[in-house]
Amino acid sequence: MPPAKKRTRSYDPARTRAAVLAQFENVRAAVRTLTPEQLALPTRLGDWTVRDLVAHLALTVGSVGRALERDEPAKPELALLDYASATAAHAGAVAEGARDLAGATPDLDALLTRTAEDLARHLAAAPHTRVLATGAGAMTLTDHLVTRAAELVVHTDDLNAAVPGLDVPHDRQALAACTRLLADTLAAKAPGGSTEVRIPPYAVVQCVQGPRHTRGTPPNVVETDPLTWLRLATGRTTWQDAVAGGTVGASGGRADLGPYLPLMT
Known part of the structure; x- marks a missing residue:
């Protein structure tokens, strides 16, 4: 018998919009406090500095408005669950764009303020069913906003890791979506x-081929917290290190997720 077809999870449009706006505001408030020396710090993202990372977040969120200003595609082409695998092809251009914007923008607070205002203005007028032409492929507005929430959450964690003492909060709905x-x-x-x-x-999801669990305690269980999960899924930490460090609990012969990670880089 073939495996049951997985259904794509639905996301509430209003909550998703609010989550993106809230998480971007969390980032903006934190960036306003950073010194030039902190903005020049390295990150765990190759040769990106904190300034480069902040510029990337402005571009990430600004992509919503830019896409809404383009002609609407006839229909969506990119499924939400294919987004992670579609990002790698654009990594070089994304990095170059972030560095260029960072170098050309001395006032990051003004950049983030403009970006937040533009996003709120565009979202106020756009129906959630609107199809957007994005760099990864045509998506509905709500699906694209789910990816923006994920990018914001992942990179907020990168900011906190890069700047000692920084503790930018994660909006609960944004963290849930990611x-x-x-x-x-x-x-x-x-x-x-x-x-x-x-x-x-x-x-909670079920995965990995093998005998299907139906009742009682599953024979293969993996459990972790949301921040450890996003670090595993994006390659910020390895499966082996997370298990060894106790931030992942894994029991059963099919509980090794290492071969399937990372999901997005």
Whole structure:
């Protein structure tokens, strides 16, 4: 019997919009406090500085308005769960654009303020069913905003890792969207029902081929927290290090997710 077809999770349009706006505001408030020396610090993203990373976030969020100003495609082409695999092809151009904007923008607070205002203005007038032409492919507005929430959450964690003492908060709804998107991406990449992955309080998915669990305690269980999960899913930490460090619990012969990670870089 073939495995059951996985259904794409639905996201509430209003909550998703609010999550993107809230998380971007968290970033903007934190960046306003950074000194030139802190903006020049290295990050865990290759040769990017904190300034480059902040510029990238402005471009990431600004992409919504730019896409809304283009002609609307006839229909969506990119499924939400294919987003993670579609990003790698554009990594070079994304990095170049971030560095160029960072070098040309001395006032990052003004840049982020303009970006936030433009986003709010565009979202106020756009229906959630609007199809956008994005760099990765045509997507609905809500799906694209889910990816913006994920990018903001992942890079907020990068900011906190780069600047000692910085603790930019994660909006709960944005963190939930990021966690669920990456968990569902794993389930699509490694379809099956032998392993249960738990990321409380936001997501539970079953994945990996093998005997399907139906009742009682699953024989193969992985459990971790949302921030550890997003670091695993994006290659910020390795499966081996997370298990060894105790931030991941894994039991059962099919509970090794290492071969399927990272999902997005």
